[in-house]
Amino acid sequence: MEEEKEQEISNLKNRPLERVFQNNIARIIDFFIINQNFNFSTSEVSELSEVPLRTVQRIVPQLVKKEILNEIKSSKRNRSYELNKSSELAETLNRYSIATMNSFIKSAKNIKKNDIQMIPLSKIVETKS
Numbered sequence: 001m002e003e004e005k006e007q008e009i010s011n012l013k014n015r016p017l018e019r020v021f022q023n024n025i026a027r028i029i030d031f032f033i034i035n036q037n038f039n040f041s042t043s044e045v046s047e048l049s050e051v052p053l054r055t056v057q058r059i060v061p062q063l064v065k066k067e068i069l070n071e072i073k074s075s076k077r078n079r080s081y082e083l084n085k086s087s088e089l090a091e092t093l094n095r096y097s098i099a100t101m102n103s104f105i106k107s108a109k110n111i112k113k114n115d116i117q118m119i120p121l122s123k124i125v126e127t128k129s
Contacts, residue, residue, distance in 0.1 A: 016100035017093065024051045025059055032069060032083040033090075033097045039072050039082035068093070 017026035017033075031049040032040075042060055046053040060081055063069040067087045072080045084090045 016097040019100070024055050025063075027051055028056065028059055028063065029068060029093060030097065032063075032081070033094050036083040036085065036094070039080040041078070041080050045081070 015027060015030040015034075017030045020026070027049055028045060028051060031045060035048075040048070042056045043053060045051070045060070046056045049056070051059075060069060064071050064081070066089065067084050068090045069081045070084045072082060074080070083094070
């Protein structure tokens with residue numbers, strides 16, 4: 001249970017918009033910002049971002065309409081999506097995400113050594129009797 005909570009906290013730290021807005025739209029935008037050099041189908045977005053497919057299928061067209069994402073049609077049935085790098089709004093969200101990640105890094109670097117709990121090696125490594 002504790003491990004799941006730590007993983008959840010870790011995931012939120014890696015998703016700057018979701019950390020603030022705490023919803024699936026923010027998670028999907030974070031996903032595309034983090035992976036901005038690639039394009040993805042809705043099923044890939046769903047699987048990789050851990051957002052239900054139906055939710056992704058509902059949100060992605062809204063993001064295309066707002067010009068945050070571009071739709072790439074390879075055929076009538078096959079569509080993929082990418083971050084719209086020419087969109088001013090997408091660029092602003094991208095800059096916000098970068099600034100937030102830099103803030104996380106600074107915070108992590110500022111942790112004092114005394115604040116770190118040391119675990120004795122004997123508790124980590126089993127010794128043979």
